[in-house]
Amino acid sequence: xxxFLVWVIWIVAALACVSTGVAVISFTNPFYSxxxxxxxxxxxxxxxxxxxxxxxxxAQILVYAGAVMVxxxxxxxxxxxxxxxxWAGGPRWLQLxxxxxxxxxxxxxxxxxxxxxxxxxxxxxxxxxxxxxxxEIGKLFLADHLLAFEITSIVxxxxxxxxxxLGMKAAAEDEVEA
Amino acid sequence: MxxxxxxxxxxxxxxxxxxxxxGTRISRAAAxxxxxxxxxLGFAGAVDAFIxxxxxxxxxxxxxxxxxxxxxxxSFKVSMQILVDPVSLTMMLIVTGVGGLIVWYxxxxxxxxxxxxxxxxxxxxxxxxxxxxVMGGNLLLLLVGWGLVGLASYLLIGFYHERPEAVAAAKKxxxxxxxxxxxxxxGFFLLIAKTGTLAFPTEAxxxxxxxxxxxxxxxxxxxxxxxxxxxxxxxxxLPDAMEGPTxxxxxxxxxxMVTAGVYLIVRTHLIFQAxxxxxxxxxxxxxxxxxxxxxxxxxxxxxxxxxAYSTMSQIGYMFLAAGLGAYGYAMFHLMTHAFFKALLFLSxxxxxxxxAGEQDIRKMGGLRKVMPFTHAAFLVGAxxxxxxxxxxxxxxxxxxxxxxxxxxxxxxxxxFALALLGAxxxxxxxxxxxxxxxxxxxxxxxxxxxxxxxxxxxxxTEGAEGHGEHAHGEGPLSMLIPVGIxxxxxxxxGLLVIPGVWEPxxxxxxxxxxxxxxxxxxxxxATSVLAVSIGGIGIWLAWRAFVAGRxxxxxxxxxxxLEHKLYFDELYDAVFSRPAQLVANxxxxxxxxxxxxxxxxxxxxGVEDAADGTARLQSGLLRSYALVVAxxxxxxxxxxxxxx
Amino acid sequence: MLGPDxxxxxxxxxxxFAIGATGVVLRRSPLIVLLSLEIMLNASNLAFVGFxxxxxxxxxxxxxxxxxxxxxxxxxxxxxxxVAFSRRRMALDVDTLTELHG
Numbered sequence: 001x002x003x004f005l006v007w008v009i010w011i012v013a014a015l016a017c018v019s020t021g022v023a024v025i026s027f028t029n030p031f032y033s034x035x036x037x038x039x040x041x042x043x044x045x046x047x048x049x050x051x052x053x054x055x056x057x058x059a060q061i062l063v064y065a066g067a068v069m070v071x072x073x074x075x076x077x078x079x080x081x082x083x084x085x086x087w088a089g090g091p092r093w094l095q096l097x098x099x100x101x102x103x104x105x106x107x108x109x110x111x112x113x114x115x116x117x118x119x120x121x122x123x124x125x126x127x128x129x130x131x132x133x134x135x136e137i138g139k140l141f142l143a144d145h146l147l148a149f150e151i152t153s154i155v156x157x158x159x160x161x162x163x164x165x166l167g168m169k170a171a172a173e174d175e176v177e178a
Numbered sequence: 179m180x181x182x183x184x185x186x187x188x189x190x191x192x193x194x195x196x197x198x199x200x201g202t203r204i205s206r207a208a209a210x211x212x213x214x215x216x217x218x219l220g221f222a223g224a225v226d227a228f229i230x231x232x233x234x235x236x237x238x239x240x241x242x243x244x245x246x247x248x249x250x251x252x253s254f255k256v257s258m259q260i261l262v263d264p265v266s267l268t269m270m271l272i273v274t275g276v277g278g279l280i281v282w283y284x285x286x287x288x289x290x291x292x293x294x295x296x297x298x299x300x301x302x303x304x305x306x307x308x309x310x311x312v313m314g315g316n317l318l319l320l321l322v323g324w325g326l327v328g329l330a331s332y333l334l335i336g337f338y339h340e341r342p343e344a345v346a347a348a349k350k351x352x353x354x355x356x357x358x359x360x361x362x363x364x365g366f367f368l369l370i371a372k373t374g375t376l377a378f379p380t381e382a383x384x385x386x387x388x389x390x391x392x393x394x395x396x397x398x399x400x401x402x403x404x405x406x407x408x409x410x411x412x413x414x415x416l417p418d419a420m421e422g423p424t425x426x427x428x429x430x431x432x433x434x435m436v437t438a439g440v441y442l443i444v445r446t447h448l449i450f451q452a453x454x455x456x457x458x459x460x461x462x463x464x465x466x467x468x469x470x471x472x473x474x475x476x477x478x479x480x481x482x483x484x485x486a487y488s489t490m491s492q493i494g495y496m497f498l499a500a501g502l503g504a505y506g507y508a509m510f511h512l513m514t515h516a517f518f519k520a521l522l523f524l525s526x527x528x529x530x531x532x533x534a535g536e537q538d539i540r541k542m543g544g545l546r547k548v549m550p551f552t553h554a555a556f557l558v559g560a561x562x563x564x565x566x567x568x569x570x571x572x573x574x575x576x577x578x579x580x581x582x583x584x585x586x587x588x589x590x591x592x593x594f595a596l597a598l599l600g601a602x603x604x605x606x607x608x609x610x611x612x613x614x615x616x617x618x619x620x621x622x623x624x625x626x627x628x629x630x631x632x633x634x635x636x637x638x639t640e641g642a643e644g645h646g647e648h649a650h651g652e653g654p655l656s657m658l659i660p661v662g663i664x665x666x667x668x669x670x671x672g673l674l675v676i677p678g679v680w681e682p683x684x685x686x687x688x689x690x691x692x693x694x695x696x697x698x699x700x701x702x703x704a705t706s707v708l709a710v711s712i713g714g715i716g717i718w719l720a721w722r723a724f725v726a727g728r729x730x731x732x733x734x735x736x737x738x739x740l741e742h743k744l745y746f747d748e749l750y751d752a753v754f755s756r757p758a759q760l761v762a763n764x765x766x767x768x769x770x771x772x773x774x775x776x777x778x779x780x781x782x783x784g785v786e787d788a789a790d791g792t793a794r795l796q797s798g799l800l801r802s803y804a805l806v807v808a809x810x811x812x813x814x815x816x817x818x819x820x821x822x
Numbered sequence: 823m824l825g826p827d828x829x830x831x832x833x834x835x836x837x838x839f840a841i842g843a844t845g846v847v848l849r850r851s852p853l854i855v856l857l858s859l860e861i862m863l864n865a866s867n868l869a870f871v872g873f874x875x876x877x878x879x880x881x882x883x884x885x886x887x888x889x890x891x892x893x894x895x896x897x898x899x900x901x902x903x904x905v906a907f908s909r910r911r912m913a914l915d916v917d918t919l920t921e922l923h924g
Binding site: 797798799800801804805808 | 843846847848850916917919920921
């Protein structure tokens, strides 16, 4: 019974993922695309939960869907939605190439999966109840992967500075332009 | 004795190097003295070696002295070694002795010329090269000397390098010698392939050669010999080589370099004896050359060219002797020929110098009264050349003629006939020259210059150096003394072989090369009488023609043919030179210009096009870059999955 | 494990990745391109999490978190650039940004 429920939820979330993904690249209005992406992120969070990665799911909703997407929406609102059809403009071969590449990547991975990757994907490990809990994550971040933790924080700092610089109104320049 | 031999070899080299390195820092006279001194120093070394070897018994007279190993290639080894034995000692003495006299003579002759120092350096280089040739202890060193004398000859013939005729003559000499060098090299390759060594042939090693190998090797050596010694058919370079200064003609093209071919045959006679057909061929070529050169000399107007053809003819005698196996007489004639031919050239040089460069005998005449010393010297030389006893030429030439008679058979008798005909021609052309130059009324040119050497000339008050005697007004002492010495040698040099009485020279050479044919004293005296009388007839014919004021060869077809030197030059031009030029031009038009030169701009344009094509890939279109990245990832995934 | 095992997660991840790649190459508006990039990053996050569950170690989730942080940083910079474009009245069209041509 429990397994069946899990399956159902999983299938629903997976379908939502894929459909919102297609929607992102198909809408002409960037606002709609952004909203579709939020949906995508939410369904992904569901999938994370089903894979016992609670903290990551929470972070996904809070950080990604909450902060990053809001930033996106702000910028889209500020810039005004300029409409252009998905396959408007550009050389023909580029459009065909896009689909070809996507298909190629997809097929390759499916093939790898179907051949079961030499049997390396057969048995899932058993996990404890605290798998994926903040405590576990925190333990690893501050013990084994401290370096990654620190570097990531520096990256975030650099990005923040970069964002501010890019968004700054350089006073002299704007006066000359205007 | 070995030290003396090494001194002989190295002194001229040191002289040449010294002059070359000192350049313009030394005076011209200093260069001349260094050159002369180094050659005479070599002569001293040779005399020292000679005296010591003379004291040894005949079996012991071969000395091989090795300095160091020069080339090793597997089992093939060649060392820097010199061979001191009777034959090489004879050559050493001739080269340094006569050579020294000639270089001394050049001091006066070349005084005031441009670039004197270069001349003296080249002369010393030549003497060294010739000594290397005759003293080399193995065939490879002989070849080194061979090539170097060819080089020295080229440099000296082309000494007046602003004259196009001189440059052309130098090239011609070098090219024809190169043909001989090539055949010699091929012979050597064969020797190395079959015997693995380039040491001089011994009885054992020559006997071990198969007859076809021996024939091929001997042919190769013969090719080199006839090119170097200007025998038919590779003779056309020698007359043209007279473009060089007269001392050069005397030293290189009369006394020493052109006799290298004879030396080669004597040195490798064991191979020739293993290939008797080739040996007889060399005798036949020599015989033919005697006559051909003799008739061409009858119509020449240039004093030096007459003497050049005479040289060709006399070397024919030496080849005849070597070809029949009379090695002793071949070397003997080589020696006496060196004396009287150098004498003739140097006297001619005195005349030319006196007449400020004139060489045409039609403009000369009556020099007997004006230049008595030179006249006497020239007469001695001419008589020696014609083989009149008791001068040197008689003893050597008649020995050769007797040997051909003693050989007998078809070969021997036909060569005998050719040799006698040669004696007739020699008398004729030599004395035609003598009479035209020295007898008769003095020509205008002679009268112009008759005020003695010091007057009417641009260079030098040489009269100041003479002790006031008129004879020495003919030229500077440095020129006249060597002429005098050579006169004496040409007169008495032949007395080293008096058949049946004493033959020290022949026994001297015998220990190295035993003769294949020896004439009895009876045969010798009989043929001598015949030869001398025929020579006398030649002289008489010349006298008669001169008195009658006509030429020996009447105008007409024959004379024209002789004046064109029997059309050999034209033949070679048509057969070799024109086709070669044709092929070269064809190659230049069809291959060099379109393909090689045309391809270079093509390659450049091609690279430019490729670059343009490649540049189009970088369109700046971001999406295409992204596509390429994604596609590469796709490919990489396949690779990883496949390789696992 | 309850529910589908890791191969299913990976399949979804592959599909999302392909969709994102297509979007990056296909669309001309830089905003949509950025969104497609986000999809790709999320697809890889999903793969990490799936594997982490499969092997029973938390390191995959750690990496997913780092990826999330870097994605946020990248979006920040990317959006800043887009705002800068529009400030300078440049067209929001990747096809016209051809300064990198050869």
